[in-house]
Amino acid sequence: MTMETTKSTQSDTSARQAILDRIQTKRVDIPPLPDVDPERVIQFDQPIDKFVEMLAMVGGQAHQVDSQADVRGVLDEIDVFKTATRVVSLAPDAVAGTIDATQVDDPHELATLDWTIARGEFMIAENGSIWVDGDTLPHRVLLFIAQYLAIVVPRSQIVSNMHQAYERIEGFGGRFGVFVSGPSKTADIEQSLVLGAHGCRKLQVFIVGDM
Amino acid sequence: MLPIVQHPAAAKEFVNDPNRSRWHDQALWFVRSKRDKQAGSLPEWEYLRETASGIKTHTIANMAHYLQEFERNATARGAVVHWARDAEHHNEIVLRILRDHKTKRIVKSKSMLTEECGLNHYLEDNGIDVVDTDLGERIVQLRNEPPSHIVLPAIHIKKEEVGQTFHTHLGTDEGASDPKYLTEAARGHLRDKFLAGEIGITGVNFAIAETGGLVVCTNEGNADLGTSLPRVHIACMGIEKLLPRQRDLGVFTRLLARSATGQPITTYTSHFIGPRDENSELHIVLVDNGRTRLRESETFRAAMHCIRCGACMNTCPVYRRSGGHSYRATVPGPIGSVLSPTRDQNSYKSLPYACSLCGSCSDVCPVKIPLHHQLLAWRGELVGKKLLPASKRWAMTMASYLFRFPRLFRLVGKVGRFALRILPRWATHHRFNAWTIARELPDPPKETFRDWHRRHRTK
Ligand code: SF4
Numbered sequence: 001m002t003m004e005t006t007k008s009t010q011s012d013t014s015a016r017q018a019i020l021d022r023i024q025t026k027r028v029d030i031p032p033l034p035d036v037d038p039e040r041v042i043q044f045d046q047p048i049d050k051f052v053e054m055l056a057m058v059g060g061q062a063h064q065v066d067s068q069a070d071v072r073g074v075l076d077e078i079d080v081f082k083t084a085t086r087v088v089s090l091a092p093d094a095v096a097g098t099i100d101a102t103q104v105d106d107p108h109e110l111a112t113l114d115w116t117i118a119r120g121e122f123m124i125a126e127n128g129s130i131w132v133d134g135d136t137l138p139h140r141v142l143l144f145i146a147q148y149l150a151i152v153v154p155r156s157q158i159v160s161n162m163h164q165a166y167e168r169i170e171g172f173g174g175r176f177g178v179f180v181s182g183p184s185k186t187a188d189i190e191q192s193l194v195l196g197a198h199g200c201r202k203l204q205v206f207i208v209g210d211m
Numbered sequence: 212m213l214p215i216v217q218h219p220a221a222a223k224e225f226v227n228d229p230n231r232s233r234w235h236d237q238a239l240w241f242v243r244s245k246r247d248k249q250a251g252s253l254p255e256w257e258y259l260r261e262t263a264s265g266i267k268t269h270t271i272a273n274m275a276h277y278l279q280e281f282e283r284n285a286t287a288r289g290a291v292v293h294w295a296r297d298a299e300h301h302n303e304i305v306l307r308i309l310r311d312h313k314t315k316r317i318v319k320s321k322s323m324l325t326e327e328c329g330l331n332h333y334l335e336d337n338g339i340d341v342v343d344t345d346l347g348e349r350i351v352q353l354r355n356e357p358p359s360h361i362v363l364p365a366i367h368i369k370k371e372e373v374g375q376t377f378h379t380h381l382g383t384d385e386g387a388s389d390p391k392y393l394t395e396a397a398r399g400h401l402r403d404k405f406l407a408g409e410i411g412i413t414g415v416n417f418a419i420a421e422t423g424g425l426v427v428c429t430n431e432g433n434a435d436l437g438t439s440l441p442r443v444h445i446a447c448m449g450i451e452k453l454l455p456r457q458r459d460l461g462v463f464t465r466l467l468a469r470s471a472t473g474q475p476i477t478t479y480t481s482h483f484i485g486p487r488d489e490n491s492e493l494h495i496v497l498v499d500n501g502r503t504r505l506r507e508s509e510t511f512r513a514a515m516h517c518i519r520c521g522a523c524m525n526t527c528p529v530y531r532r533s534g535g536h537s538y539r540a541t542v543p544g545p546i547g548s549v550l551s552p553t554r555d556q557n558s559y560k561s562l563p564y565a566c567s568l569c570g571s572c573s574d575v576c577p578v579k580i581p582l583h584h585q586l587l588a589w590r591g592e593l594v595g596k597k598l599l600p601a602s603k604r605w606a607m608t609m610a611s612y613l614f615r616f617p618r619l620f621r622l623v624g625k626v627g628r629f630a631l632r633i634l635p636r637w638a639t640h641h642r643f644n645a646w647t648i649a650r651e652l653p654d655p656p657k658e659t660f661r662d663w664h665r666r667h668r669t670k
Contacts (some may be wrong), residue, residue, distance in 0.1 A: 140435070181474075189370050
């Protein structure tokens with residue numbers, strides 16, 4: 001261990017102690033930690049309809065298909081898919097990719113990726129978002145670096161609200177997971193909404209009946 | 212010692228440009244209206260606010276316990292937890308990590324904490340190339356300005372000005388001002404920076420004691436791009452960002468984006484638990500910088516609930532018209548006016564007066580901080596400590612004297628009403644009377660309240 005690191009470790013522990021001591025010397029009454037009553041939060045009778053409505057609102061496009069085999073046909077109608085050459089697919093039953101991401105060592109090599117076809121675990125109706133489990137991604141960056149993103153998700157997997165969403169991932173043991181709601185966007189220039197900030201320019205969501 | 216901020220003087224330039232001031236006012240009102248729509252779409256909105264406030268009150272009271280639980284779990288998942296006493300210490304820790312990795316170039320996503328600590332300048336002074344990757348932050352960084360809003364850093368800048376800045380720095384066409392074109396240019400420019408970034412630095416929206424995990428919310432995806440390419444991720448957070456359990460996020464993710472921009476949730480709500488893989492590192496810097504002191508104040512403790520959504524700014528009639536820079540602090544607006552004087556009472560003593568006590572901020576705050584009560588409480592403290600300017604102190608003393616002697620009060624009222632009727636304009640509107648610069652005096656009432664009351668009470 002070098003002198004430098006020794007010093008930094010020491011000052012860290014003293015700061016740690018100082019912070020904890022200062023908190024502990026000022027005792028504050030501790031009210032109980034509230035829980036959310038599931039009866040008091042919104043639920044949807046037709047969660048899929050709500051999801052589709054909210055996804056449109058956040059700039060994404062929903063496609064309801066019967067099986068994974070139908071995904072390809074819809075994508076082929078999209079110009080930027082037809083011309084795409086570099087595609088990673090994590091849903092091979094729907095679309096075959098052109099690059100095997102598991103064979104890529106350095107995520108920087110994915111810089112010129114056109115499309116990622118990812119797998120979503122479940123949908124959240126109230127905000128049009130989808131939970132993507134990091135364990136399904138050979139590289140985390142796949143979700144963010146591709147110019148265009150499609151997510152394939154089973155129709156049966158949907159919850160109404162975020163409380164139910166967190167109930168579903170209670171005890172989540174992975175290193176990374178993300179709720180994705182629409183394509184990346186910004187309104188930092190005069191509050192004009194522009195889709196395609198740093199991540200995907202567009203988001204296609206395939207809600208698959210038989211999956 | 213910090214220079215003394217006189218909010219009226221600091222706001223003057225912005226307010227004196229009526230076009231800009233009105234435009235800014237309307238832009239923020241638009242955001243506020245979107246927030247109202249989203250809040251109105253949930254019947255349980257008030258219930259969520261109460262619950263969020265309850266969770267924060269509990270966590271802050273029990274802070275030492277949760278900080279240690281967080282540290283234990285984050286460490287078990289492979290993260291390295293650092294503790295920083297203050298801004299300087301935080302900056303040193305970050306620089307040390309960069310030096311340990313011989314890093315020269317970092318990509319940063321939005322973090323109000325690193326703004327508070329002045330990290331960018333510190334790193335730049337130490338030879339590090341710092342790139343802010345949030346579009347709004349990049350704009351202000353290129354213009355060498357601080358952000359004027361905590362969620363919308365470039366809300367005060369017009370698109371023509373962004374075009375000019377990008378023309379100079381990114382080589383976009385001269386005179387271009389189309390937001391789509393400019394955003395596309397920034398996307399290309401920042402892609403290169405992302406690919407060249409050696410370490411990614413992010414802020415933290417929520418840290419979960421139970422899992423040792425972090426949640427970062429963005430719309431642009433910059434925090435994710437910035438941390439999924441390099442091997443090292445440094446996450447900087449104030450100790451108040453803590454939540455006890457993962458399920459508490461259900462409440463906060465529902466409130467945050469709806470309050471901030473009127474979206475149902477941010478585009479990306481990313482959960483980081485430990486480093487990316489065995490060959491990667493995650494460093495978490497826990498920063499005090501005055502927070503434990505704030506926690507000791509019964510009056511102002513609730514200000515630690517703040518989740519930095521910006522709703523109180525968007526709704527504040529003073530902020531909307533005077534612009535974020537007039538507060539001369541990282542966090543402007545109502546919450547900034549509460550927090551800044553806790554750092555330095557004398558420097559920021561004018562901020563609690565940049566407020567009409569309309570209470571709109573308290574109404575929109577998703578974690579129910581009683582902002583306008585706290586601003587009023589500050590005024591009381593500042594008066595007690597004689598930190599007011601002489602002109603205000605003198606006027607207050609006179610007023611309190613008048614209120615104590617009813618006869619005198621009546622007499623002065625009579626004189627005042629008479630004076631309003633007969634005084635020529637030059638006697639009231641002159642350069643010594645700042646109050647009349649943009650105001651007219653009222654017409655004197657035909658009848659005083661006292662006379663009106665006397666007439667009616669017998670009936
Ligand atoms: S004080 Fe409340 S409204 Fe203002 S930024 Fe913080 S959480 Fe949002």
